[in-house]
Amino acid sequence: MKKFDSIQSYNSNTSSVVTIGTFDGVHIGHRKIIDNLTEQAAATGLNSVILTFFPHPRMVLQKDVSIKLLNTIKERTDILSETGLDHLIVHPFTKDFSRLTAIEFVRDVLVNQLKTKKIIIGYDHRFGRNRTADINDLIEFGKTFDFEVEQISAEALNDVAISSTKIRNALHNDGDVAKANSYLGYEYTIEGTVIVGKGLGRTIQFPTANIAVKESYKLIPKDGVYLVSATLNSEKVYGMTNIGQNPTVSDEDTKKIETYFFDFDADLYGKEIELHFLKRLRNEVKFESVAALKEQLTKDKLQSLDLIKAYHNA
Numbered sequence: 350m351k352k353f354d355s356i357q358s359y360n361s362n363t364s365s366v367v368t369i370g371t372f373d374g375v376h377i378g379h380r381k382i383i384d385n386l387t388e389q390a391a392a393t394g395l396n397s398v399i400l401t402f403f404p405h406p407r408m409v410l411q412k413d414v415s416i417k418l419l420n421t422i423k424e425r426t427d428i429l430s431e432t433g434l435d436h437l438i439v440h441p442f443t444k445d446f447s448r449l450t451a452i453e454f455v456r457d458v459l460v461n462q463l464k465t466k467k468i469i470i471g472y473d474h475r476f477g478r479n480r481t482a483d484i485n486d487l488i489e490f491g492k493t494f495d496f497e498v499e500q501i502s503a504e505a506l507n508d509v510a511i512s513s514t515k516i517r518n519a520l521h522n523d524g525d526v527a528k529a530n531s532y533l534g535y536e537y538t539i540e541g542t543v544i545v546g547k548g549l550g551r552t553i554q555f556p557t558a559n560i561a562v563k564e565s566y567k568l569i570p571k572d573g574v575y576l577v578s579a580t581l582n583s584e585k586v587y588g589m590t591n592i593g594q595n596p597t598v599s600d601e602d603t604k605k606i607e608t609y610f611f612d613f614d615a616d617l618y619g620k621e622i623e624l625h626f627l628k629r630l631r632n633e634v635k636f637e638s639v640a641a642l643k644e645q646l647t648k649d650k651l652q653s654l655d656l657i658k659a660y661h662n663a
């Protein structure tokens with residue numbers, strides 16, 4: 350897959366089959382649409398192209414800073430690169446871009462820049478300044494500019510929308526990472542840099558790598574304790590992650606993401622770690638003492654090791 354950082358930088362002499370969308374999560378519903386796109390492109394000798402925007406239009410137009418997404422733009426790009434897609438365009442969404450009229454968008458972007466022969470698009474897609482144009486306008490433009498329009502049905506689109514929302518809710522409301530993973534078709538991940546914490550962990554024989562996530566828009570699962578895996582120094586290791594405020598030892602209300610890795614002993618400070626979320630174990634609890642916390646951590650570890658054994662025997 351070739352990636353382009355803007356519509357203007359797109360350059361190919363081959364015509365294309367195009368779809369437009371956010372594809373947050375690139376879950377199993379999205380992948381059906383993308384398979385359809387790549388199969389049609391391959392059958393007709395055209396390029397398969399996805400046009401996506403970053404930042405998310407809502408971040409730009411409504412200045413919505415509370416929006417949480419399943420994928421960082423890097424994750425989205427990486428997952429899409431495995432789908433067999435020919436070209437991905439990640440166009441910076443701006444106010445100026447949102448002011449393009451429907452005809453400007455169709456003529457300048459779809460026809461002249463992307464050489465679109467076919468567009469696969471949701472039946473309810475609206476585009477152009479103030480979202481004034483709809484699918485019927487697009488079909489009319491297609492007659493003038495010689496491209497085909499394939500509508501994604503209400504049912505298919507509903508499936509896609511529902512599963513994005515379902516995945517966000519499963520993670521945000523319930524911390525149900527197993528459910529999220531089954532919709533995503535892969536394990537939900539969080540990537541961050543290991544930062545220095547309070548240094549308490551090692552004093553109770555549970556050193557924890559605290560990570561800082563750069564992207565404020567990345568959805569962090571509900572507070573609680575999770576079984577995770579990661580690749581550290583090129584080896585797969587398992588661990589248990591706590592997301593929360595460590596109420597037993599802290600009054601601060603800053604959210605921490607910290608992981609104790611099993612059978613592991615090395616300095617991780619400054620390293621980039623990608624946590625794969627496998628299963629939710631329990632809620633975060635305020636214990637009466639650090640000793641009680643330590644006792645629970647020992648139980649969590651035993652439960653985790655049993656789960657890992659079960660995964661390996663499955």
Ligand SMILES: Cc1cc2nc3c(=O)[nH]c(=O)nc-3n(C[C@H](O)[C@H](O)[C@H](O)COP(=O)(O)O)c2cc1C
Pocket residue numbers: 546547548549550551555556557558559574575589590591594595596597598607608609632633634635636642646649
């Ligand atoms: C698997 C796991 C579960 C945890 N569960 C809780 C919890 O339920 N309540 C709590 O107050 N802290 C919990 N903690 C956080 C500990 O309080 C924290 O690891 C310890 O204070 C060390 O912090 P430090 O890394 O800043 O030194 C948990 C940590 C881990 C790794």
Ligand SMILES: Nc1ncnc2c1ncn2[C@@H]1O[C@H](COP(=O)(O)OP(=O)(O)O)[C@@H](O)[C@H]1O
Pocket residue numbers: 543544545546547548549550551552555556557558559608609610611612613614615616617618
């Ligand atoms: N098994 C392990 N799991 C997590 N971190 C470990 C482990 N072994 C060593 N470490 C190192 O110890 C650090 C955590 O120790 P800790 O006492 O909890 O300090 P801090 O409060 O700075 O996180 C990690 O950032 C990592 O560099």
